[in-house]
Amino acid sequence: MELLTLLALVLDSTLRLSAPLILAALAGLFSERSGIIDIGLEGKMLGAAFAAATAATFTGSPWAGLAAGIGASVLLALVHGYACITHRGNQVVSGLALNILVSGVTAVLGIAWFAQGGRTPQLPGEARFLPLEWPGAAPLRDVPGVGTLYSELLSGHNLMVYLAFLAVPTVAWVLYRTRFGLRLRAAGENPQSVETAGISIIALRYRALLCTGVACGMAGTYLSLAQSASFINDMTAGKGYIALAALIFGKWRPYPAMLACLLFGFLDATAIRLQGVDLPGVGEVPVQFVQALPYVLTVVLLAGFIGRAIPPKALGVPYVKER
């Protein structure tokens, strides 16, 4: 295979594999920047993937699926909020509980409703988000260089991929250019400063979790309606945790988090390509090594050996108004 084409193919799948990570990482960003740890991205994604596939199965509309996915994820985010904000419960325990709960509930309901061992029925094309062909992509495909780039990389992704990449500047804009973003960032750093400015921390954090729910719902919907054509048991397979790692790797900022997602997506894409390939001078790179790299890199970053990931100061601390 020509090197450029190979590269284009790897980058193409990098984009597709990164898209759900980006959405989930942005989801986590809202929660964590407001001061609430979210290790429940995995569960929210999985729940959304199931709800989306189910709704799309019954209605035949990907939009109904997206709405259901977002709805499920928002509901889970609100439960997290009820435990962590209202009852000041342990944020890690709550997130973990939701992850386990969702992995069980989706399996139970899936088997009961569809009787296909936990899968939802294969969705027809019109019930999914299909690749969008950009104008002129087909004729340009054979033009080397620019043509390949245009037709393989830019064109031919489904709507959700474009949405994911559009979400990054949007979130950055919300975070740094709007009143809500300013207050959100302040809530995660020094909640007292927000409360003394006359703003309710509780309401603010619930709103942040709503945003988390929406973005995570999109990420989950992507998995079952765009990447695949059905829901499969535990189909998130750790993507929620990878997104969390990317969020930390990106130091809780939208663009760096996106770059981390792209890096992790690229690693994933190459891992698939590298299987059984002898690299000159290196030999065969074990695919597991590449798969573990995101986690290893995150640990190294957390250890402060390469830069320092400083979390929002109030992250994980339940807010008590009375001092």
Add this chain to the structure above:
Amino acid sequence: MSIVATGPAAGLPRWAVLGLLPALNLLAAFAISGLIVLLIGENPWEAVRMLVWGAFGFQEAIGYTLFYATNFIFTGLAVAVAFHCGLFNIGGEGQAYIGGLGMALVCLYLDFLPFALIVPAAVVGAALFGAAWAFVPAWLQAYRGSHIVITTIMFNFIAAAVMAYLLVNVMSRPGSMEPESRDFALHARLPLMHEALGAMGIDIAASPLNLSFLWALLCCAVVWVFMWHTRAGYRLRTAGASPPAALYGGISPPRQIIVAMVVSGALAGCMSLNELMGVQHRLVLEFTAGYGFAGIAVALMGRGHPVGIVLASLLFGALYQGGAELSFEIPGITRDMVVVIQGLVILFAGALEFMFVPAVRAVLLRSSGG
């Protein structure tokens, strides 16, 4: 993480904190599980009846229940020991997995040893590898301030990758494509309980329950002694309850973090004895099957005390075994229902632990006032 009820529950009588609140939380978890059973069109009461019968209704069932409980005891103890030092060890899954590697290395490559030596060697291998896998996040937390929740999550995934690599590329059975090791030698296996008892003339039904169950109970006793009767346990609990008080008392909190996590990892590693050395007799992919995470539910339910952990492990063991029977009898309800219950127990007994405190307080006040 509060195992001892302070904070919101302060002032409530002991029986309410240790008995009533956990019971209410458990009840809430089961009530919602019941709703889900209703949602899929089955009868919750029938399901409960079937579940209890499946877990305790016949000898073999009890054996299975205890077999599953053994896994929960190990991972539950692991989580509890870390809790007592104020640490959240989410890495039980990875520590158990790597512990299995240590144990398998002994069983596969030291099998020239006789049975009497290979069993303790396997225990040491499991504990040592599990401890080593917990040591790194512990050290990073103690001396570099890296959040142990995140690092242990990452280490779970790294463990999965390491084990997948080893099982596919290094340790796989010669001539086989299956990601599993060759079988352990016959003398490198733990005797099953019915065999052991049979040899002593006591007849019980065959089940995977094996001698590691006794080791689990012994671990409970050891943890109890360690935690509440040794200076090391005292130091660990002091550092967990109040780092400034520990410093005042000449105890180094970072060192206690290391001790707690190493003990925790060693206990998690021992889970592999039951699953692999007891039953599977070879190293297989993903044998931990979520027991590491379930340990959190067990430790929360058992409020960090070995007796509570045994009781909670019995409960979860019964759910696993009863759930399996249940899915035979009522195909609509699968074993995943148990995962649902687990998640709900962690939610209600953990994150929403104090949800019922205001209600309980109000009722107690009214009854004592009137």
Add this chain to the structure above:
Amino acid sequence: MSSSEKRRNTTPTAGAPAVELLRINKWFGAVHANRDVSLSVAPGTIHGIVGENGAGKSTLMSILYGFHRADRGEIRIAGRPVAIRGSEDAIAAGIGMVHQHFMLVDTFTVVENVILGAEGGRLLAPGTHRARGELAELASEYALEVPPDALVGDLPVGLQQRVEILKALYRGAEILVLDEPTGTLAPQEADHLFRILRRLKGQGKTIVLITHKLREIMAVTDRISVMRQGRMVAHRDTATTTVAEIAELMVGRRVLSQVEKEAVKPGRDLLSVENLRVRDDRGLSSVRNVSFSVRAGEIVGIAGVAGNGQSELMEALAGLRPVVGGRILVAGKPVGAGGRLRRRLGLAHVPEDRRRMGLVMPFQARESAILGHHDDPRYRRAALFDWAAVSRDTAGKMDAFDVRPADPRRITAAFSGGNQQKLVLAREIERDPLVLLVGQPTRGVDIGAIEFIHRRLVAMRDAGRAVLLISAELDEIMGLSDRILVMFGGTIAGEFPAGRATERELGLLMAGAAGRERSAP
């Protein structure tokens, strides 16, 4: 002043006080923090509120700013009764607060901090633009220059405080409350602050200044109100009062049962401190070249206003805080780095903060009662604790120190403050140490227990031991000590033999009002 006019929603009634508090009462559980407190602040003046720690000043201001709600009483702003349920009501009423611990986001720029909560719309750009203009205006008007795009966390404390003031002014505050504003400022910074405050007054703002530093209150205020033990005890015009009068009003004359003390001839030095230097948590020098000694059969009291280095001194002596320079000797032997060798040499420590440090709240009393001595072989049989022996030992200590209920297995947190403190004292004193360091021995302790604790401390001294006492209670220091050292600004500002010091003299030294040359004869 553009935004202030816009935001004002209370038109002043002619001649009415800017702030009026009428018979404010506030309880925290059983503690009556404010008792019938009334206060009237004239518009366009600087009004000082002074009092010792715990006198109720901060509670009063928290009520004014909506952090706490008064259980009884009324607040009037510009003559009109207002209900202040939260910070937003206070802001709307034209009150701005500069907190002792700044309410700033370190990772934000100055402008972002200023507009937080007053962004003026969903988008930040217009508000930011307006804020820049207004900040420049305020800067020139009140000498409040701050670089608008600097990160607040990078600014020195003095500038951070200006950001807090700017925040309040930007919200249109007509009444500015400053809580211990000079606590963390260098003298030049404090002087600059006073210039700012005078200018604000010149522009018609009303300023309420809470402090326990007499020098500054005399220098900058028009009128002074004194609080003591939750009550407002006096109001004075600054022009017609003296530092001495205010100091006396502040300290008061509490009648405490005098502890009987035999005259004891002090023996050899049991604790010697030579040129000790220690830094605080922020890395600032907080104990500066301090030297003193405590002899056998002597109680030495260290008086001082909180934050003048006493706590850091105590922690350094106990081995809980690294020593930057100097030496510590117990009975002539230098101590090592940690606390363990010190315990062996006979140094015992009753920490100031018993809840956080002295005891382990979720532990049983007997577990707390061996903290620091858990390695003692008497508590063990072979490798394991002998809990029966520990219980007996604890029961004995509880008996000796009248800890109630005398149940070694009761959870530590379930004891009252006084009984908790007696448990700590029992643990440290019953081992008969050579030197006892005691921090705030009677803080949060009921009257009956206070007397008991005092008698035990004197008994130690009578037995020929050395006691070093740190307390915020001046009468406790005066009643117990054979010698009194006054700490101010990290140094020993004065030394008095017992009976030669008057409250006024001590108060002046503690407040930094007198020169440092005044030391003991």
